[in-house]
Amino acid sequence: MKPNAVIGGSVARRDLPEKLTGEAKYVSDIRLPGMLHGKIVRSPHPHARITTIDTSALKNLPGVHAILTPFDVPDGKVAPDLPILDSTVRYVGDEVAAVAADDEDLAEYAAGLLEISYESLPFVTTARQAIEQDAPRVHPDGNLVGGKPLSLSRGNVDEGFAQADRIFSMSFTTPSHSAAALEPRAAVAMWEGDCLTVWKSSRGVHADRLNLALALGIERDAVHVIGATMGAGYGSKDETRLSAIAAVLAQRAGKPVKIEATREEEFVAGRKRHSTETTVKVGVTSDGAITAIHAVTLMDTGAYLSSGPGVVRRAGQGALYLYHCANVRYDGYLVYTNQPSAGSYRALGAPQGHFALEVTMNHIADELGIDPLDFRLRNHVGIDGQPGERVTPTTEIIDTQPVEGGIPFSSNGLRECLESGAKAFGWKDRHGIQPRSPSHRKIGSGMGMFIYRGGPGGRSSANLRLNYDGSVQLIAGLMDVGEGSATVISQIVAETMDISYDDVRVTFGDTRRTPEAPITAGSTATFSTGSAARQAATELKAKILRIAATRLDEDVNALDIVDGRVTSDDGVAHLSLADIAASVTEHPLEVEASVTPGSKDHIVNSFGAHFAQVEVNTETGNVRVLKYVAAHDSGRILNPQLAVNQVEGGVSQMLGFTLSEEMLTDRHSGITLNASFLEHKSPTIQEYPPIQTIFADVVDPIGPFGAKALGEPPSIGVAPAVINAIYDAVGVRITDLPATPDKILNALGAQSEV
């Protein structure tokens, strides 16, 4: 690698200057001439049929321009179980109707004038109850999604448990919590003739365009979706009705319509993390080898399916693949309830599944008298993957969440993460720390490890165009959702072409100006669109050199681009890229590359190990994280500063999941009790602990420039490390997240009664 390489350098985040000055435009900042404001009416019932909606009070109200009810809505669907509006409502907060008016005040007032009659229906608010035979049905086909659990296995767990000297089983619950992006979701819709333009909070404009076209019953070509600057989403900002409702209101009003969710709406009707109950059963020999793992997860998807099937699948991957084991099984039950809908949120089900798995493994290590680190060093999955026979045909790309054995990883830095993380943390000497006085502050250390799919995603395209000024335009359908993909993929282009990073311009997230791209999800953006961009850059460079060879009458093989200039192998720089752009008759000089990333021979996965030191106050139950080490194998790190920010942010965000955040609903009414930052209790800068980030020295042979997935993995290891540290400190194992002070005190009280 050259000393001045762009890859591996911490170039500044591409759009940060505009964010720092307030110039960046988020959806809520968009103002169009004549724009109206929409307001949604939401259900006060957890389950009800809407019998009538009387709109007469609005008929002669000046400034009210459009009304939308389930009885006059286009009959397309936003998602398979989600019409634009439905005459059945399924949770408190579900969309009922909408109005558009001259300003927000009037829209809210008008919405309150709708006379809505409901017929209450029986409802169910817990997954445990919803799965019972006689439970009220949230959707006609029953509450268990698909009618049966997702069951995946390798080998035979019964045989595996028969080989075990000891069998351990533990049960856990994790709560629903909200991603609570600081930007509440918003959409602006505008019609020009039969063509619709929508600006929205989006992590996939092309997917949004398709969904809107299907919902509205119009051609995809008639829909133009523009992703404004994204006030983050952490995966949570799709699959809602907001933009479709705005589109219909705008069509009826004949004017653009903006809808901004309130903070309360974002908490209740946004998408939250799925709550779970998980039981992990593990068989071990007396010397600490694992013979069988069986995990069962019951997961509440709430009123709508959203990305539930992907989430329940991912909750099982730790149990299936993190430990070297011939006999594993996972059963995932995904259940509808009359709770607010869950959806995608950073790492989907992986944090829930790993929490259960890794706390169980610590318990086993303790029972066997083995250091938890040594237990993992002994049993973690290695580069050769799992024992067993490959099932996937050798001509097919390997799933990034495999079940079968017999397939090696492309790279696996898990052992290095365990070792380097332990060293940085001071794991071996951890009990040398003297507890501070007073004695009610107990210090303990914990750790856990994880595996995560990600990297290869769907088929992705990238276009590269040579601009007249010699800069290169990177054009891709991807959205930078705030994580920095526009920065990192620009680095890939600059490095591949040997041009300055500043000479790469970016066009992302606009369906009319960019080729198809999958949604920014599953930590796949760098890998997938990055691979396409790298290929396009290689092709554009070759094209430029061919043009230069003709013009200079040189052998193309004697030419290269060096520091942005076409240079011959004697080191003489001949032409700038602006010269090339000016000299070609074919304009614009543009290439498109599409790739389906992945491997037919290897599993591409990311890994990591987290270590936490906590102080537990036995008088107040308060837990403070004193020190944190996050060791990650995400392949080669393309931009260290952005990568460190991702890891630190992911860890801090999930300290909320571990210690304080929980969406609470009243079981008897279905009403959300704490739809505010004050009561949902996300971490502030005051709780932010010292976090040391370590990246394993891994260069993946498949990922672009050796990179693998990074966005989600930091969120997976937090709960296990912290909960195991609490046990180390005070001897209580919290199995129900979040580990709030009351739970710690109750557990300590129970402990002292024994």
Place this chain on the structure above:
Amino acid sequence: MTTFTAQIELKVNGRVHNIQVRHHWTLLHVLRETLSLTGAKRGCDRGECGACTVLMDGDPVYACQMLVLQVGDRGVTTIEALGDSDNLHSIQQAFLDNDGGQCGYCTPGFVLSAKALLDAAPNPTEKQIRRALSGNLCRCNAYGRIIESVKQAARN
């Protein structure tokens, strides 16, 4: 719907605006909707997140928690009064150098809270930094980089 309006003078970024407002409008609403100063963000509209932070006679306030009629003759400073993207204020430059933000929605609020701190305490301790910024939420949790940004801004 009955609304009450008033004609007021509002001093923002050194300029006096003569505007008509409704009685219940917040300072945030007027900044964003009347004056098109959209750098102050509406994250919660209930005084919990700090995305709407502006300075009032130099002190940080939540613009969503103040009725515009309460402002009186105090001078309001919004993020638009600091640098622009081609000519960043030194605090903004420190945030850029240290990657003190991800999605950016909280960022103008953090920059203004940091400015208020550094104007009052040019060499703050980390404890002072954390306390001064504890009214601003960042859901990307870029807190580590934000602390480094403010430390560098203090050095500059």
